[in-house]
Amino acid sequence: MELHDVWFVLIAVLWIGYFFLEGFDFGIGILTKLLARDRPEKRVLINTIGPVWDGNEVWLLTAGGATFAAFPEWYATLFSGFYLPLLVILVCLIVRGVAFEYRAKRPEEKWQRNWEQAIFWTSLIPAFLWGVAFANIVRGVKIDAHKEYVGTFWDLLNPFSILGGLVTLALFTFHGAVFASLKTLGDIRERARVLALKLGLVTAVLALGFLVWTQASRGDTKSLVAMAVAVLALVGAIAAIKAGREGWSFALSGITIAAAVAMLFLTLFPNVMPSSLNGAWNLTVSNASSSPYTLKIMTWCAGLATPLVLVYQGWTYWVFRKRIGTKNIADAH
Structure with a gap:
Protein backbone atom coordinates (compact mmCIF):
# COMPACT_ATOMS: atom_id res chain seq x y z
CA MET A 1 0.00 0.00 0.00
CA GLU A 2 1.35 3.41 -0.99
CA LEU A 3 1.63 6.22 1.56
CA HIS A 4 -1.08 8.25 -0.18
CA ASP A 5 -3.42 5.27 0.27
CA VAL A 6 -2.48 5.11 3.96
CA TRP A 7 -3.28 8.78 4.41
CA PHE A 8 -6.60 8.40 2.65
CA VAL A 9 -7.47 5.76 5.26
CA LEU A 10 -6.16 7.93 8.11
CA ILE A 11 -8.24 10.90 6.97
CA ALA A 12 -11.29 8.63 6.83
CA VAL A 13 -10.54 7.54 10.41
CA LEU A 14 -10.27 11.17 11.51
CA TRP A 15 -13.68 11.97 9.99
CA ILE A 16 -15.15 8.88 11.65
CA GLY A 17 -13.79 10.04 15.00
CA TYR A 18 -15.11 13.55 14.45
CA PHE A 19 -18.62 12.47 13.49
CA PHE A 20 -18.75 9.91 16.30
CA LEU A 21 -17.80 12.47 18.97
CA GLU A 22 -19.20 15.67 17.53
CA GLY A 23 -22.30 13.77 16.45
CA PHE A 24 -23.68 13.37 19.97
CA ASP A 25 -22.27 16.82 20.74
CA PHE A 26 -24.45 18.36 18.02
CA GLY A 27 -27.31 16.13 19.11
CA ILE A 28 -27.20 17.45 22.66
CA GLY A 29 -27.25 21.02 21.35
CA ILE A 30 -30.37 20.25 19.29
CA LEU A 31 -32.01 18.50 22.25
CA THR A 32 -31.74 21.61 24.42
CA LYS A 33 -34.89 22.69 22.60
CA LEU A 34 -36.48 19.33 21.77
CA LEU A 35 -35.99 17.54 25.10
CA ALA A 36 -35.37 20.03 27.91
CA ARG A 37 -38.50 21.47 29.51
CA ASP A 38 -36.94 24.20 31.65
CA ARG A 39 -33.67 25.97 32.32
CA PRO A 40 -32.29 23.42 34.84
CA GLU A 41 -32.81 20.62 32.32
CA LYS A 42 -31.06 22.65 29.63
CA ARG A 43 -28.17 23.10 32.03
CA VAL A 44 -28.09 19.35 32.63
CA LEU A 45 -27.84 18.65 28.90
CA ILE A 46 -25.18 21.28 28.34
CA ASN A 47 -23.19 19.99 31.31
CA THR A 48 -23.13 16.46 29.87
CA ILE A 49 -20.86 17.74 27.09
CA GLY A 50 -19.35 20.71 28.94
CA PRO A 51 -15.99 19.05 29.67
CA VAL A 52 -15.57 17.44 26.24
CA TRP A 53 -17.17 19.49 23.45
CA ASP A 54 -14.04 21.50 22.64
CA GLY A 55 -11.88 18.36 22.60
CA ASN A 56 -14.27 16.77 20.12
CA GLU A 57 -13.64 19.58 17.66
CA VAL A 58 -9.92 18.80 17.63
CA TRP A 59 -10.75 15.89 15.32
CA LEU A 60 -12.10 18.34 12.75
CA LEU A 61 -9.00 20.52 12.93
CA THR A 62 -6.80 17.46 12.54
CA ALA A 63 -8.83 16.13 9.60
CA GLY A 64 -8.65 19.51 7.86
CA GLY A 65 -4.92 19.87 8.56
CA ALA A 66 -4.18 16.34 7.39
CA THR A 67 -6.10 16.93 4.16
CA PHE A 68 -4.21 20.17 3.55
CA ALA A 69 -0.83 18.51 4.07
CA ALA A 70 -1.45 15.10 2.49
CA PHE A 71 -3.78 16.07 -0.38
CA PRO A 72 -3.33 19.79 -1.16
CA GLU A 73 -5.19 19.56 -4.49
CA TRP A 74 -8.18 17.96 -2.75
CA TYR A 75 -8.09 20.60 -0.03
CA ALA A 76 -7.88 23.47 -2.51
CA THR A 77 -10.72 22.24 -4.72
CA LEU A 78 -12.93 21.27 -1.79
CA PHE A 79 -12.58 24.53 0.10
CA SER A 80 -12.92 26.72 -2.98
CA GLY A 81 -15.94 24.85 -4.34
CA PHE A 82 -17.69 24.40 -0.99
CA TYR A 83 -16.64 27.81 0.29
CA LEU A 84 -20.07 29.09 1.35
CA PRO A 85 -21.37 26.01 3.22
CA LEU A 86 -18.00 25.47 4.91
CA LEU A 87 -17.92 29.15 5.91
CA VAL A 88 -21.39 28.76 7.44
CA ILE A 89 -20.19 25.71 9.37
CA LEU A 90 -17.12 27.61 10.59
CA VAL A 91 -19.19 30.58 11.76
CA CYS A 92 -21.60 28.21 13.54
CA LEU A 93 -18.76 26.46 15.35
CA ILE A 94 -17.32 29.80 16.46
CA VAL A 95 -20.67 31.12 17.71
CA ARG A 96 -21.41 27.76 19.34
CA GLY A 97 -18.19 27.85 21.32
CA VAL A 98 -18.85 31.42 22.42
CA ALA A 99 -22.40 30.44 23.44
CA PHE A 100 -21.17 27.65 25.69
CA GLU A 101 -18.69 29.96 27.39
CA TYR A 102 -20.82 33.13 27.64
CA ARG A 103 -24.25 31.68 28.43
CA ALA A 104 -23.72 31.62 32.21
CA LYS A 105 -21.73 34.86 32.46
CA ARG A 106 -24.82 36.91 33.29
CA PRO A 107 -27.95 35.92 35.25
CA GLU A 108 -30.56 37.70 33.09
CA GLU A 109 -33.07 35.31 31.54
CA LYS A 110 -33.03 37.03 28.15
CA TRP A 111 -29.22 36.80 27.99
CA GLN A 112 -29.23 33.07 28.71
CA ARG A 113 -32.20 32.37 26.47
CA ASN A 114 -30.49 34.05 23.50
CA TRP A 115 -27.33 32.00 23.95
CA GLU A 116 -29.40 28.83 24.28
CA GLN A 117 -31.07 29.67 20.95
CA ALA A 118 -27.58 30.08 19.49
CA ILE A 119 -26.53 26.65 20.80
CA PHE A 120 -29.57 25.05 19.18
CA TRP A 121 -29.18 26.61 15.75
CA THR A 122 -25.39 26.32 15.59
CA SER A 123 -25.75 22.61 16.37
CA LEU A 124 -28.57 21.95 13.91
CA ILE A 125 -27.11 23.79 10.90
CA PRO A 126 -23.68 22.07 10.84
CA ALA A 127 -25.31 18.68 11.50
CA PHE A 128 -27.28 19.17 8.28
CA LEU A 129 -24.55 20.80 6.20
CA TRP A 130 -21.95 18.12 6.89
CA GLY A 131 -24.27 15.59 5.30
CA VAL A 132 -24.84 17.87 2.31
CA ALA A 133 -21.09 18.31 1.84
CA PHE A 134 -20.15 14.63 2.03
CA ALA A 135 -23.06 13.57 -0.16
CA ASN A 136 -21.84 15.96 -2.85
CA ILE A 137 -18.29 14.65 -2.58
CA VAL A 138 -19.52 11.10 -3.12
CA ARG A 139 -21.94 12.08 -5.90
CA GLY A 140 -19.36 14.12 -7.77
CA VAL A 141 -19.21 17.83 -8.51
CA LYS A 142 -18.29 20.01 -11.48
CA ILE A 143 -14.48 19.85 -11.61
CA ASP A 144 -12.71 20.85 -14.81
CA ALA A 145 -9.44 19.72 -16.35
CA HIS A 146 -7.53 22.21 -14.18
CA LYS A 147 -8.84 20.57 -10.96
CA GLU A 148 -11.00 23.59 -10.24
CA TYR A 149 -14.65 23.62 -9.17
CA VAL A 150 -16.72 25.35 -11.86
CA GLY A 151 -20.21 24.83 -10.44
CA THR A 152 -22.31 27.15 -8.31
CA PHE A 153 -23.66 27.01 -4.78
CA TRP A 154 -27.03 25.85 -6.09
CA ASP A 155 -25.42 22.82 -7.73
CA LEU A 156 -24.65 21.59 -4.22
CA LEU A 157 -28.35 21.52 -3.35
CA ASN A 158 -29.73 18.46 -5.07
CA PRO A 159 -32.02 15.62 -3.90
CA PHE A 160 -29.11 13.30 -3.04
CA SER A 161 -27.23 15.88 -0.97
CA ILE A 162 -30.37 17.13 0.81
CA LEU A 163 -31.20 13.55 1.77
CA GLY A 164 -27.63 13.17 3.02
CA GLY A 165 -28.07 16.28 5.16
CA LEU A 166 -31.31 14.97 6.63
CA VAL A 167 -29.60 11.66 7.43
CA THR A 168 -26.73 13.27 9.35
CA LEU A 169 -29.14 15.61 11.13
CA ALA A 170 -31.39 12.73 12.22
CA LEU A 171 -28.51 10.40 13.04
CA PHE A 172 -26.64 12.95 15.14
CA THR A 173 -29.82 13.89 17.01
CA PHE A 174 -30.52 10.20 17.71
CA HIS A 175 -26.89 9.73 18.81
CA GLY A 176 -27.28 12.72 21.14
CA ALA A 177 -30.54 11.42 22.61
CA VAL A 178 -28.89 8.08 23.37
CA PHE A 179 -25.97 9.92 24.95
CA ALA A 180 -28.39 12.00 27.02
CA SER A 181 -30.10 8.84 28.30
CA LEU A 182 -26.66 7.45 29.16
CA LYS A 183 -25.46 10.53 31.03
CA THR A 184 -28.52 11.83 32.87
CA LEU A 185 -30.69 10.90 35.84
CA GLY A 186 -34.39 11.02 36.64
CA ASP A 187 -37.23 12.13 34.42
CA ILE A 188 -35.03 13.64 31.71
CA ARG A 189 -33.31 10.27 31.29
CA GLU A 190 -36.62 8.49 30.70
CA ARG A 191 -37.81 11.12 28.24
CA ALA A 192 -34.47 10.93 26.43
CA ARG A 193 -34.97 7.19 25.97
CA VAL A 194 -38.48 7.65 24.59
CA LEU A 195 -37.33 10.39 22.23
CA ALA A 196 -34.30 8.33 21.13
CA LEU A 197 -36.60 5.47 20.16
CA LYS A 198 -38.73 7.75 17.99
CA LEU A 199 -35.70 9.42 16.44
CA GLY A 200 -34.15 6.04 15.78
CA LEU A 201 -37.10 4.94 13.66
CA VAL A 202 -37.00 8.15 11.61
CA THR A 203 -33.25 7.83 11.21
CA ALA A 204 -33.54 4.23 10.06
CA VAL A 205 -35.91 5.16 7.24
CA LEU A 206 -33.79 8.09 6.03
CA ASP A 220 -19.01 -2.25 -4.62
CA THR A 221 -18.69 -5.34 -2.43
CA LYS A 222 -16.67 -3.58 0.29
CA SER A 223 -19.10 -0.69 0.57
CA LEU A 224 -21.98 -3.17 0.65
CA VAL A 225 -20.43 -4.84 3.70
CA ALA A 226 -20.02 -1.45 5.38
CA MET A 227 -23.63 -0.58 4.58
CA ALA A 228 -24.83 -3.87 6.09
CA VAL A 229 -22.85 -3.17 9.28
CA ALA A 230 -24.33 0.34 9.50
CA VAL A 231 -27.90 -0.88 9.06
CA LEU A 232 -27.54 -3.77 11.53
CA ALA A 233 -25.86 -1.53 14.10
CA LEU A 234 -28.63 1.05 13.82
CA VAL A 235 -31.29 -1.61 14.29
CA GLY A 236 -29.35 -2.90 17.28
CA ALA A 237 -29.08 0.59 18.75
CA ILE A 238 -32.84 1.06 18.50
CA ALA A 239 -33.48 -2.35 20.10
CA ALA A 240 -30.98 -1.63 22.87
CA ILE A 241 -32.49 1.74 23.77
CA LYS A 242 -35.94 0.15 23.83
CA ALA A 243 -34.59 -2.45 26.28
CA GLY A 244 -33.04 0.25 28.47
CA ARG A 245 -29.45 -0.68 27.61
CA GLU A 246 -28.15 2.83 27.04
CA GLY A 247 -24.48 1.85 26.96
CA TRP A 248 -24.99 -0.76 24.26
CA SER A 253 -25.10 4.16 17.28
CA GLY A 254 -21.40 5.02 17.18
CA ILE A 255 -20.73 1.94 15.06
CA THR A 256 -23.54 3.07 12.76
CA ILE A 257 -21.81 6.40 12.21
CA ALA A 258 -18.41 4.76 11.75
CA ALA A 259 -19.70 2.20 9.23
CA ALA A 260 -21.71 4.79 7.28
CA VAL A 261 -18.73 7.15 6.97
CA ALA A 262 -16.49 4.20 6.06
CA MET A 263 -18.96 3.28 3.33
CA LEU A 264 -18.76 6.78 1.85
CA PHE A 265 -14.98 6.66 1.73
CA LEU A 266 -15.03 3.15 0.27
CA THR A 267 -17.29 4.33 -2.55
CA LEU A 268 -14.83 7.18 -3.21
CA PHE A 269 -11.54 5.27 -3.32
CA PRO A 270 -9.29 5.69 -5.28
CA ASN A 271 -10.93 9.04 -5.95
CA VAL A 272 -11.00 11.76 -3.34
CA MET A 273 -13.32 14.06 -5.29
CA PRO A 274 -14.98 12.78 -8.48
CA SER A 275 -15.77 15.10 -11.37
CA SER A 276 -19.32 14.98 -12.68
CA LEU A 277 -18.14 16.52 -15.97
CA ASN A 278 -15.52 13.98 -17.01
CA GLY A 279 -14.18 10.93 -15.19
CA ALA A 280 -10.69 11.72 -16.49
CA TRP A 281 -10.76 14.90 -14.38
CA ASN A 282 -11.37 13.12 -11.08
CA LEU A 283 -9.13 14.01 -8.17
CA THR A 284 -7.54 10.79 -6.98
CA VAL A 285 -5.26 9.72 -4.14
CA SER A 286 -2.32 9.84 -6.57
CA ASN A 287 -2.87 13.06 -8.54
CA ALA A 288 -4.03 15.09 -5.51
CA SER A 289 -1.41 13.98 -2.97
CA SER A 290 1.75 15.60 -1.66
CA SER A 291 5.24 14.26 -2.35
CA PRO A 292 6.27 10.89 -0.86
CA TYR A 293 8.80 12.65 1.38
CA THR A 294 6.09 14.90 2.84
CA LEU A 295 3.84 11.92 3.48
CA LYS A 296 6.71 10.06 5.15
CA ILE A 297 7.38 12.93 7.58
CA MET A 298 3.65 13.21 8.31
CA THR A 299 3.45 9.50 9.04
CA TRP A 300 6.23 9.67 11.62
CA CYS A 301 4.65 12.70 13.31
CA ALA A 302 1.21 11.08 13.37
CA GLY A 303 2.62 7.85 14.76
CA LEU A 304 4.20 9.71 17.68
CA ALA A 305 1.42 12.19 18.49
CA THR A 306 -1.78 10.20 17.88
CA PRO A 307 -1.43 7.73 20.80
CA LEU A 308 -0.88 10.61 23.23
CA VAL A 309 -3.98 12.44 22.02
CA LEU A 310 -6.11 9.29 22.22
CA VAL A 311 -4.93 8.51 25.76
CA TYR A 312 -5.57 12.05 26.94
CA GLN A 313 -9.04 12.27 25.43
CA GLY A 314 -9.96 8.82 26.72
CA TRP A 315 -8.85 9.87 30.20
CA THR A 316 -11.04 12.98 29.96
CA TYR A 317 -14.14 10.90 29.21
CA TRP A 318 -13.27 8.51 32.05
CA VAL A 319 -12.99 11.34 34.58
CA PHE A 320 -16.39 12.79 33.58
CA ARG A 321 -18.17 9.46 33.15
CA LYS A 322 -20.83 9.82 35.88
CA ARG A 323 -24.49 10.66 35.31
CA ILE A 324 -25.92 14.04 36.30
CA GLY A 325 -29.44 15.31 36.92
CA THR A 326 -31.23 18.44 37.99
CA LYS A 327 -30.29 17.69 41.60
CA ASN A 328 -26.65 18.27 40.63
CA ILE A 329 -27.39 21.73 39.20
CA ALA A 330 -26.68 24.59 41.56
CA ASP A 331 -29.34 27.26 42.04
CA ALA A 332 -29.20 30.17 39.63
CA HIS A 333 -27.54 33.39 40.73
Whole structure:
Protein backbone atom coordinates (compact mmCIF):
# COMPACT_ATOMS: atom_id res chain seq x y z
CA MET A 1 0.00 0.00 0.00
CA GLU A 2 1.35 3.41 -0.99
CA LEU A 3 1.63 6.22 1.56
CA HIS A 4 -1.08 8.25 -0.18
CA ASP A 5 -3.42 5.27 0.27
CA VAL A 6 -2.48 5.11 3.96
CA TRP A 7 -3.28 8.78 4.41
CA PHE A 8 -6.60 8.40 2.65
CA VAL A 9 -7.47 5.76 5.26
CA LEU A 10 -6.16 7.93 8.11
CA ILE A 11 -8.24 10.90 6.97
CA ALA A 12 -11.29 8.63 6.83
CA VAL A 13 -10.54 7.54 10.41
CA LEU A 14 -10.27 11.17 11.51
CA TRP A 15 -13.68 11.97 9.99
CA ILE A 16 -15.15 8.88 11.65
CA GLY A 17 -13.79 10.04 15.00
CA TYR A 18 -15.11 13.55 14.45
CA PHE A 19 -18.62 12.47 13.49
CA PHE A 20 -18.75 9.91 16.30
CA LEU A 21 -17.80 12.47 18.97
CA GLU A 22 -19.20 15.67 17.53
CA GLY A 23 -22.30 13.77 16.45
CA PHE A 24 -23.68 13.37 19.97
CA ASP A 25 -22.27 16.82 20.74
CA PHE A 26 -24.45 18.36 18.02
CA GLY A 27 -27.31 16.13 19.11
CA ILE A 28 -27.20 17.45 22.66
CA GLY A 29 -27.25 21.02 21.35
CA ILE A 30 -30.37 20.25 19.29
CA LEU A 31 -32.01 18.50 22.25
CA THR A 32 -31.74 21.61 24.42
CA LYS A 33 -34.89 22.69 22.60
CA LEU A 34 -36.48 19.33 21.77
CA LEU A 35 -35.99 17.54 25.10
CA ALA A 36 -35.37 20.03 27.91
CA ARG A 37 -38.50 21.47 29.51
CA ASP A 38 -36.94 24.20 31.65
CA ARG A 39 -33.67 25.97 32.32
CA PRO A 40 -32.29 23.42 34.84
CA GLU A 41 -32.81 20.62 32.32
CA LYS A 42 -31.06 22.65 29.63
CA ARG A 43 -28.17 23.10 32.03
CA VAL A 44 -28.09 19.35 32.63
CA LEU A 45 -27.84 18.65 28.90
CA ILE A 46 -25.18 21.28 28.34
CA ASN A 47 -23.19 19.99 31.31
CA THR A 48 -23.13 16.46 29.87
CA ILE A 49 -20.86 17.74 27.09
CA GLY A 50 -19.35 20.71 28.94
CA PRO A 51 -15.99 19.05 29.67
CA VAL A 52 -15.57 17.44 26.24
CA TRP A 53 -17.17 19.49 23.45
CA ASP A 54 -14.04 21.50 22.64
CA GLY A 55 -11.88 18.36 22.60
CA ASN A 56 -14.27 16.77 20.12
CA GLU A 57 -13.64 19.58 17.66
CA VAL A 58 -9.92 18.80 17.63
CA TRP A 59 -10.75 15.89 15.32
CA LEU A 60 -12.10 18.34 12.75
CA LEU A 61 -9.00 20.52 12.93
CA THR A 62 -6.80 17.46 12.54
CA ALA A 63 -8.83 16.13 9.60
CA GLY A 64 -8.65 19.51 7.86
CA GLY A 65 -4.92 19.87 8.56
CA ALA A 66 -4.18 16.34 7.39
CA THR A 67 -6.10 16.93 4.16
CA PHE A 68 -4.21 20.17 3.55
CA ALA A 69 -0.83 18.51 4.07
CA ALA A 70 -1.45 15.10 2.49
CA PHE A 71 -3.78 16.07 -0.38
CA PRO A 72 -3.33 19.79 -1.16
CA GLU A 73 -5.19 19.56 -4.49
CA TRP A 74 -8.18 17.96 -2.75
CA TYR A 75 -8.09 20.60 -0.03
CA ALA A 76 -7.88 23.47 -2.51
CA THR A 77 -10.72 22.24 -4.72
CA LEU A 78 -12.93 21.27 -1.79
CA PHE A 79 -12.58 24.53 0.10
CA SER A 80 -12.92 26.72 -2.98
CA GLY A 81 -15.94 24.85 -4.34
CA PHE A 82 -17.69 24.40 -0.99
CA TYR A 83 -16.64 27.81 0.29
CA LEU A 84 -20.07 29.09 1.35
CA PRO A 85 -21.37 26.01 3.22
CA LEU A 86 -18.00 25.47 4.91
CA LEU A 87 -17.92 29.15 5.91
CA VAL A 88 -21.39 28.76 7.44
CA ILE A 89 -20.19 25.71 9.37
CA LEU A 90 -17.12 27.61 10.59
CA VAL A 91 -19.19 30.58 11.76
CA CYS A 92 -21.60 28.21 13.54
CA LEU A 93 -18.76 26.46 15.35
CA ILE A 94 -17.32 29.80 16.46
CA VAL A 95 -20.67 31.12 17.71
CA ARG A 96 -21.41 27.76 19.34
CA GLY A 97 -18.19 27.85 21.32
CA VAL A 98 -18.85 31.42 22.42
CA ALA A 99 -22.40 30.44 23.44
CA PHE A 100 -21.17 27.65 25.69
CA GLU A 101 -18.69 29.96 27.39
CA TYR A 102 -20.82 33.13 27.64
CA ARG A 103 -24.25 31.68 28.43
CA ALA A 104 -23.72 31.62 32.21
CA LYS A 105 -21.73 34.86 32.46
CA ARG A 106 -24.82 36.91 33.29
CA PRO A 107 -27.95 35.92 35.25
CA GLU A 108 -30.56 37.70 33.09
CA GLU A 109 -33.07 35.31 31.54
CA LYS A 110 -33.03 37.03 28.15
CA TRP A 111 -29.22 36.80 27.99
CA GLN A 112 -29.23 33.07 28.71
CA ARG A 113 -32.20 32.37 26.47
CA ASN A 114 -30.49 34.05 23.50
CA TRP A 115 -27.33 32.00 23.95
CA GLU A 116 -29.40 28.83 24.28
CA GLN A 117 -31.07 29.67 20.95
CA ALA A 118 -27.58 30.08 19.49
CA ILE A 119 -26.53 26.65 20.80
CA PHE A 120 -29.57 25.05 19.18
CA TRP A 121 -29.18 26.61 15.75
CA THR A 122 -25.39 26.32 15.59
CA SER A 123 -25.75 22.61 16.37
CA LEU A 124 -28.57 21.95 13.91
CA ILE A 125 -27.11 23.79 10.90
CA PRO A 126 -23.68 22.07 10.84
CA ALA A 127 -25.31 18.68 11.50
CA PHE A 128 -27.28 19.17 8.28
CA LEU A 129 -24.55 20.80 6.20
CA TRP A 130 -21.95 18.12 6.89
CA GLY A 131 -24.27 15.59 5.30
CA VAL A 132 -24.84 17.87 2.31
CA ALA A 133 -21.09 18.31 1.84
CA PHE A 134 -20.15 14.63 2.03
CA ALA A 135 -23.06 13.57 -0.16
CA ASN A 136 -21.84 15.96 -2.85
CA ILE A 137 -18.29 14.65 -2.58
CA VAL A 138 -19.52 11.10 -3.12
CA ARG A 139 -21.94 12.08 -5.90
CA GLY A 140 -19.36 14.12 -7.77
CA VAL A 141 -19.21 17.83 -8.51
CA LYS A 142 -18.29 20.01 -11.48
CA ILE A 143 -14.48 19.85 -11.61
CA ASP A 144 -12.71 20.85 -14.81
CA ALA A 145 -9.44 19.72 -16.35
CA HIS A 146 -7.53 22.21 -14.18
CA LYS A 147 -8.84 20.57 -10.96
CA GLU A 148 -11.00 23.59 -10.24
CA TYR A 149 -14.65 23.62 -9.17
CA VAL A 150 -16.72 25.35 -11.86
CA GLY A 151 -20.21 24.83 -10.44
CA THR A 152 -22.31 27.15 -8.31
CA PHE A 153 -23.66 27.01 -4.78
CA TRP A 154 -27.03 25.85 -6.09
CA ASP A 155 -25.42 22.82 -7.73
CA LEU A 156 -24.65 21.59 -4.22
CA LEU A 157 -28.35 21.52 -3.35
CA ASN A 158 -29.73 18.46 -5.07
CA PRO A 159 -32.02 15.62 -3.90
CA PHE A 160 -29.11 13.30 -3.04
CA SER A 161 -27.23 15.88 -0.97
CA ILE A 162 -30.37 17.13 0.81
CA LEU A 163 -31.20 13.55 1.77
CA GLY A 164 -27.63 13.17 3.02
CA GLY A 165 -28.07 16.28 5.16
CA LEU A 166 -31.31 14.97 6.63
CA VAL A 167 -29.60 11.66 7.43
CA THR A 168 -26.73 13.27 9.35
CA LEU A 169 -29.14 15.61 11.13
CA ALA A 170 -31.39 12.73 12.22
CA LEU A 171 -28.51 10.40 13.04
CA PHE A 172 -26.64 12.95 15.14
CA THR A 173 -29.82 13.89 17.01
CA PHE A 174 -30.52 10.20 17.71
CA HIS A 175 -26.89 9.73 18.81
CA GLY A 176 -27.28 12.72 21.14
CA ALA A 177 -30.54 11.42 22.61
CA VAL A 178 -28.89 8.08 23.37
CA PHE A 179 -25.97 9.92 24.95
CA ALA A 180 -28.39 12.00 27.02
CA SER A 181 -30.10 8.84 28.30
CA LEU A 182 -26.66 7.45 29.16
CA LYS A 183 -25.46 10.53 31.03
CA THR A 184 -28.52 11.83 32.87
CA LEU A 185 -30.69 10.90 35.84
CA GLY A 186 -34.39 11.02 36.64
CA ASP A 187 -37.23 12.13 34.42
CA ILE A 188 -35.03 13.64 31.71
CA ARG A 189 -33.31 10.27 31.29
CA GLU A 190 -36.62 8.49 30.70
CA ARG A 191 -37.81 11.12 28.24
CA ALA A 192 -34.47 10.93 26.43
CA ARG A 193 -34.97 7.19 25.97
CA VAL A 194 -38.48 7.65 24.59
CA LEU A 195 -37.33 10.39 22.23
CA ALA A 196 -34.30 8.33 21.13
CA LEU A 197 -36.60 5.47 20.16
CA LYS A 198 -38.73 7.75 17.99
CA LEU A 199 -35.70 9.42 16.44
CA GLY A 200 -34.15 6.04 15.78
CA LEU A 201 -37.10 4.94 13.66
CA VAL A 202 -37.00 8.15 11.61
CA THR A 203 -33.25 7.83 11.21
CA ALA A 204 -33.54 4.23 10.06
CA VAL A 205 -35.91 5.16 7.24
CA LEU A 206 -33.79 8.09 6.03
CA ALA A 207 -30.46 6.28 6.39
CA LEU A 208 -31.64 3.17 4.59
CA GLY A 209 -32.82 5.23 1.63
CA PHE A 210 -29.57 7.21 1.44
CA LEU A 211 -27.26 4.21 1.85
CA VAL A 212 -29.12 2.14 -0.72
CA TRP A 213 -29.02 5.07 -3.17
CA THR A 214 -25.28 5.47 -2.57
CA GLN A 215 -24.61 1.76 -2.97
CA ALA A 216 -26.66 1.55 -6.16
CA SER A 217 -24.88 4.49 -7.78
CA ARG A 218 -21.26 4.04 -6.70
CA GLY A 219 -20.94 1.01 -4.43
CA ASP A 220 -19.01 -2.25 -4.62
CA THR A 221 -18.69 -5.34 -2.43
CA LYS A 222 -16.67 -3.58 0.29
CA SER A 223 -19.10 -0.69 0.57
CA LEU A 224 -21.98 -3.17 0.65
CA VAL A 225 -20.43 -4.84 3.70
CA ALA A 226 -20.02 -1.45 5.38
CA MET A 227 -23.63 -0.58 4.58
CA ALA A 228 -24.83 -3.87 6.09
CA VAL A 229 -22.85 -3.17 9.28
CA ALA A 230 -24.33 0.34 9.50
CA VAL A 231 -27.90 -0.88 9.06
CA LEU A 232 -27.54 -3.77 11.53
CA ALA A 233 -25.86 -1.53 14.10
CA LEU A 234 -28.63 1.05 13.82
CA VAL A 235 -31.29 -1.61 14.29
CA GLY A 236 -29.35 -2.90 17.28
CA ALA A 237 -29.08 0.59 18.75
CA ILE A 238 -32.84 1.06 18.50
CA ALA A 239 -33.48 -2.35 20.10
CA ALA A 240 -30.98 -1.63 22.87
CA ILE A 241 -32.49 1.74 23.77
CA LYS A 242 -35.94 0.15 23.83
CA ALA A 243 -34.59 -2.45 26.28
CA GLY A 244 -33.04 0.25 28.47
CA ARG A 245 -29.45 -0.68 27.61
CA GLU A 246 -28.15 2.83 27.04
CA GLY A 247 -24.48 1.85 26.96
CA TRP A 248 -24.99 -0.76 24.26
CA SER A 249 -27.22 1.61 22.31
CA PHE A 250 -24.59 4.36 22.39
CA ALA A 251 -21.87 1.98 21.23
CA LEU A 252 -24.04 0.68 18.41
CA SER A 253 -25.10 4.16 17.28
CA GLY A 254 -21.40 5.02 17.18
CA ILE A 255 -20.73 1.94 15.06
CA THR A 256 -23.54 3.07 12.76
CA ILE A 257 -21.81 6.40 12.21
CA ALA A 258 -18.41 4.76 11.75
CA ALA A 259 -19.70 2.20 9.23
CA ALA A 260 -21.71 4.79 7.28
CA VAL A 261 -18.73 7.15 6.97
CA ALA A 262 -16.49 4.20 6.06
CA MET A 263 -18.96 3.28 3.33
CA LEU A 264 -18.76 6.78 1.85
CA PHE A 265 -14.98 6.66 1.73
CA LEU A 266 -15.03 3.15 0.27
CA THR A 267 -17.29 4.33 -2.55
CA LEU A 268 -14.83 7.18 -3.21
CA PHE A 269 -11.54 5.27 -3.32
CA PRO A 270 -9.29 5.69 -5.28
CA ASN A 271 -10.93 9.04 -5.95
CA VAL A 272 -11.00 11.76 -3.34
CA MET A 273 -13.32 14.06 -5.29
CA PRO A 274 -14.98 12.78 -8.48
CA SER A 275 -15.77 15.10 -11.37
CA SER A 276 -19.32 14.98 -12.68
CA LEU A 277 -18.14 16.52 -15.97
CA ASN A 278 -15.52 13.98 -17.01
CA GLY A 279 -14.18 10.93 -15.19
CA ALA A 280 -10.69 11.72 -16.49
CA TRP A 281 -10.76 14.90 -14.38
CA ASN A 282 -11.37 13.12 -11.08
CA LEU A 283 -9.13 14.01 -8.17
CA THR A 284 -7.54 10.79 -6.98
CA VAL A 285 -5.26 9.72 -4.14
CA SER A 286 -2.32 9.84 -6.57
CA ASN A 287 -2.87 13.06 -8.54
CA ALA A 288 -4.03 15.09 -5.51
CA SER A 289 -1.41 13.98 -2.97
CA SER A 290 1.75 15.60 -1.66
CA SER A 291 5.24 14.26 -2.35
CA PRO A 292 6.27 10.89 -0.86
CA TYR A 293 8.80 12.65 1.38
CA THR A 294 6.09 14.90 2.84
CA LEU A 295 3.84 11.92 3.48
CA LYS A 296 6.71 10.06 5.15
CA ILE A 297 7.38 12.93 7.58
CA MET A 298 3.65 13.21 8.31
CA THR A 299 3.45 9.50 9.04
CA TRP A 300 6.23 9.67 11.62
CA CYS A 301 4.65 12.70 13.31
CA ALA A 302 1.21 11.08 13.37
CA GLY A 303 2.62 7.85 14.76
CA LEU A 304 4.20 9.71 17.68
CA ALA A 305 1.42 12.19 18.49
CA THR A 306 -1.78 10.20 17.88
CA PRO A 307 -1.43 7.73 20.80
CA LEU A 308 -0.88 10.61 23.23
CA VAL A 309 -3.98 12.44 22.02
CA LEU A 310 -6.11 9.29 22.22
CA VAL A 311 -4.93 8.51 25.76
CA TYR A 312 -5.57 12.05 26.94
CA GLN A 313 -9.04 12.27 25.43
CA GLY A 314 -9.96 8.82 26.72
CA TRP A 315 -8.85 9.87 30.20
CA THR A 316 -11.04 12.98 29.96
CA TYR A 317 -14.14 10.90 29.21
CA TRP A 318 -13.27 8.51 32.05
CA VAL A 319 -12.99 11.34 34.58
CA PHE A 320 -16.39 12.79 33.58
CA ARG A 321 -18.17 9.46 33.15
CA LYS A 322 -20.83 9.82 35.88
CA ARG A 323 -24.49 10.66 35.31
CA ILE A 324 -25.92 14.04 36.30
CA GLY A 325 -29.44 15.31 36.92
CA THR A 326 -31.23 18.44 37.99
CA LYS A 327 -30.29 17.69 41.60
CA ASN A 328 -26.65 18.27 40.63
CA ILE A 329 -27.39 21.73 39.20
CA ALA A 330 -26.68 24.59 41.56
CA ASP A 331 -29.34 27.26 42.04
CA ALA A 332 -29.20 30.17 39.63
CA HIS A 333 -27.54 33.39 40.73
